[in-house]
Amino acid sequence: MSLQVFDAGVDAVELHSALRDQGAAVVEHLVSMELLEAVKQELRPHFDAEGHRFQNDFNGYSTLRLGRILALSRSAAELIAHPRVLEVADAILRPHCESYRIGSCTAIEIHPGEAAQALHRDDDIYPIRIPGVEFQFSAMWALDDFTEENGATRVVPASQGQDEQPEYDQGDTLAAVMSAGSVLFYLGSVVHGGGANRGDRPRTGLINTYSLGWLRQEENHYLAIPREVADSYPEPVRRLMGYQAHGSYLGVYPDDPDDLWYDA
Ligand SMILES: O=C(O)CCC(=O)C(=O)O
Numbered sequence: 001m002s003l004q005v006f007d008a009g010v011d012a013v014e015l016h017s018a019l020r021d022q023g024a025a026v027v028e029h030l031v032s033m034e035l036l037e038a039v040k041q042e043l044r045p046h047f048d049a050e051g052h053r054f055q056n057d058f059n060g061y062s063t064l065r066l067g068r069i070l071a072l073s074r075s076a077a078e079l080i081a082h083p084r085v086l087e088v089a090d091a092i093l094r095p096h097c098e099s100y101r102i103g104s105c106t107a108i109e110i111h112p113g114e115a116a117q118a119l120h121r122d123d124d125i126y127p128i129r130i131p132g133v134e135f136q137f138s139a140m141w142a143l144d145d146f147t148e149e150n151g152a153t154r155v156v157p158a159s160q161g162q163d164e165q166p167e168y169d170q171g172d173t174l175a176a177v178m179s180a181g182s183v184l185f186y187l188g189s190v191v192h193g194g195g196a197n198r199g200d201r202p203r204t205g206l207i208n209t210y211s212l213g214w215l216r217q218e219e220n221h222y223l224a225i226p227r228e229v230a231d232s233y234p235e236p237v238r239r240l241m242g243y244q245a246h247g248s249y250l251g252v253y254p255d256d257p258d259d260l261w262y263d264a
């Protein structure tokens with residue numbers, strides 16, 4: 001068995017239905033090598049300078065990580081706000097909210113010798129679950145080819161939507177094998193983890209999560225991204241960062257065009 005892999009032209013309904021069934025799916029070759037190279041080059045000095053700061057038992061000690069991606073890589077905005085990703089986010093999240101936001105953006109470089117990450121659910125950051133409601137979903141971009149050997153993300157298929165996380169082990173997982181420029185979509189309630197890197201080169205990916213607009217964002221984008229940098233992005237990216245209210249009453253601010261507080 002393997003995860004369902006679609007080409008870039010996949011029909012949105014088909015993709016959404018695969019995600020509903022398996023909790024995860026890969027879409028191949030969505031972006032150009034030039035864009036990937038730009039993102040990698042922009043992140044490189046930051047990986048080298050501060051990637052080790054995120055090392056701990058969960059993230060591993062042979063893995064470099066970066067947060068506050070939109071402050072470090074302008075090109076990454078094209079992955080974060082990619083129309084194909086937002087189409088999927090719309091299908092999964094919009095039934096449960098009026099607008100959604102980035103939860104977190106994390107670049108992850110798993111180095112040779114790293115063990116498999118503990119299997120987990122990204123949405124366990126939230127203390128409750130609501131049956132039938134996905135709180136978030138994730139898009140893991142392969143910045144390098146992802147292989148069985150080099151630590152491709154491991155996913156437990158059809159593990160989504162459960163109240164408690166059952167005991168799974170690595171034998172229950174499938175590797176999201178995909179070429180650079182492809183993306184793995186998975187639901188926030190799907191059990192998964194970074195793979196062990198048994199190869200001889202690092203594996204780099206960028207995971208962007210998107211969460212319901214009435215939830216707190218995992219990464220505090222107002223503090224993580226300097227205001228002038230946030231303001232320099234186009235409006236759809238600023239909105240994803242959180243510079244918008246949810247509907248008319250949550251997170252309102254004076255210049256919000258949709259706000260109903262300040263209009264009286
Ligand atoms: O690096 C990966 O493939 C997955 C990492 C992950 O799932 C996480 O840190 O939450």
Ligand SMILES: [Fe+2]
Nearest residue numbers: 121122192193
């Ligand atoms: Fe995760």
